[in-house]
Amino acid sequence: MSNFSVGFRSTGAVQVLALQGELDAHTASELEAAIQKCQDEQQYQIVINGENLQYISSAGLGVFMAYIEEVREQGGDIKIAALQPKVFNVFDLLGFPMLFDITETEDEALTKFENAAA
Amino acid sequence: MARSVHTKTIPSSTRYLDDVRQFVVTHAQEAAFSEDTVEQFKIAVDEACTNIIEHAYKGQEHHEVDIAIIIDPDRFTVRIRDEGEPFDRSKYKEPNLLELTQKRRAGGLGVHIINRLMDRVEYRTRGPVNEIRMTKFRTPPSTTNGTKK
Numbered sequence: 001m002s003n004f005s006v007g008f009r010s011t012g013a014v015q016v017l018a019l020q021g022e023l024d025a026h027t028a029s030e031l032e033a034a035i036q037k038c039q040d041e042q043q044y045q046i047v048i049n050g051e052n053l054q055y056i057s058s059a060g061l062g063v064f065m066a067y068i069e070e071v072r073e074q075g076g077d078i079k080i081a082a083l084q085p086k087v088f089n090v091f092d093l094l095g096f097p098m099l100f101d102i103t104e105t106e107d108e109a110l111t112k113f114e115n116a117a118a
Numbered sequence: 119m120a121r122s123v124h125t126k127t128i129p130s131s132t133r134y135l136d137d138v139r140q141f142v143v144t145h146a147q148e149a150a151f152s153e154d155t156v157e158q159f160k161i162a163v164d165e166a167c168t169n170i171i172e173h174a175y176k177g178q179e180h181h182e183v184d185i186a187i188i189i190d191p192d193r194f195t196v197r198i199r200d201e202g203e204p205f206d207r208s209k210y211k212e213p214n215l216l217e218l219t220q221k222r223r224a225g226g227l228g229v230h231i232i233n234r235l236m237d238r239v240e241y242r243t244r245g246p247v248n249e250i251r252m253t254k255f256r257t258p259p260s261t262t263n264g265t266k267k
Contacts (some may be wrong), residue, residue, distance in 0.1 A: 001138040008168045022139075025168040026132035055139075057164045058227035086157050093234055094227060095215050 002027045005033040014113050015043040016106065020052040023060035031063045035078070039067070044076025047109040050083040056090050064100065077101060079109035089101075121189045130171045130181040130200075138167050138185060142196065145187045149194055149234040155254060157197065162252050165228035166198050174248060175203030193237075195253040204243045205250075 004027035007018035015038050023031060038046055048064075063079060071078055079101045083091065091102060103109045126141050128134035142163045146156040167183055175181045184199040213226040232239055238253040 001133045020195060023137065024132065024135050024139075025172065026135055027189055034151060055160070057161055057168065058231055061227060062225075065215070068219050085153075089157070090161060090231070094213075099215055099219060 004030055008034070008037075011047075011054055011110055013043075013117070014045045014047055014110055016047045016049055016110075018049040018052065022055040023053060024055070024057045025059035028059040028063050031060060032066075035063065035067050039070070042074075044071050044074040045113050046071065046076065046078045047106055047113070048078060049106050050080060050087060051106075053084065053087055056087050058094070060081075061091065061094060061096065064096075068100065077113070079103060079112060081088045081106045082110040122189045124187045124189075126185045128167070128183050128185070129179055130175040130183055130202075131179040132168065132171055135164055135167060139163070139164055141185065142187065145189065146194060149189050151194065151254075151256075159194070159252075159254070161197070162232045162235050163196050165231050166196075166250050169228050170198065170200045170202065170248075173205065174200045176203070186240050191255070193255045195251055197249060197251045199247050199249045202248065204248045205241060207241060234256065249263045 002022045002024050004019070004021040004023055007020065009016050009018070017034050019031070021027070035046065038044070064080070067076070069076055080091070081103045082105055083102065090101070091097065091100070096102065101112065103112070123250055124141075124145050126138065128138060139160050142159050146159045151159070163185070167185070172182050181200070181202060186197040188195040188197060202234065208224065210229055214232055218225070232252060236252040237255050240251040242249045
């Protein structure tokens with residue numbers, strides 16, 4: 001069975017979700033629950049750290065797509081950081097870089113949130 | 119090198135997607151495809167099986183999905199069979215990412231991924247059995263001036 005987990009940590013006003021393992025149709029509901037938790041706590045500045053994300057399918061991508069508009073309407077964003085190249089390729093295949101802020105490092109994403117707040 | 123065929127049957131549940139990915143990766147690696155190509159098979163087969171589980175079988179877990187890996191000297195084909203609702207290609211529209219996010223929806227991405235990653239995709243229904251065949255050639259089909267497509 002697919003192994004997937006989401007680690008939560010905060011850096012100032014930003015919620016960082018560290019993804020680990022394989023994100024597919026079986027595990028996508030865990031990502032959904034994590035983002036929903038952020039919404040419920042009115043945390044709209046979210047950085048997804050993909051350093052340990054080994055795999056993603058369209059089910060995982062679909063979760064981001066389902067939440068991005070709402071998060072941005074609340075003045076926040078979901079930034080995606082530190083993706084492994086093979087995982088970034090899947091985002092890229094579907095044109096995600098046009099619509100999502102995808103950064104090389106978590107720090108870059110955090111800085112962007114800071115600059116937006118300033 | 120003669121044709122070799124490897125088969126696997128899974129119950130129609132997403133908990134088995136990892137098993138299917140491992141199965142495909144093992145044989146694609148053994149057939150000496152590049153790492154990139156192995157990753158492409160991995161996701162294409164995952165997407166196809168997910169669609170069968172969610173759409174052909176409407177999420178019911180008591181059915182079966184049959185996967186066959188067919189390795190020929192010049193190509194690698196994954197054939198997946200189910201006995202659920204056939205995929206109606208006439209109703210398929212290529213996804214527009216912006217439109218989907220505005221509607222808070224996320225459908226049709228799997229088919230798009232399969233079409234982009236595989237060299238050839240064929241659908242067939244014979245009686246109760248639906249079949250998708252996804253193929254990658256060792257040397258991709260070239261255009262008339264010889265450059266890779």
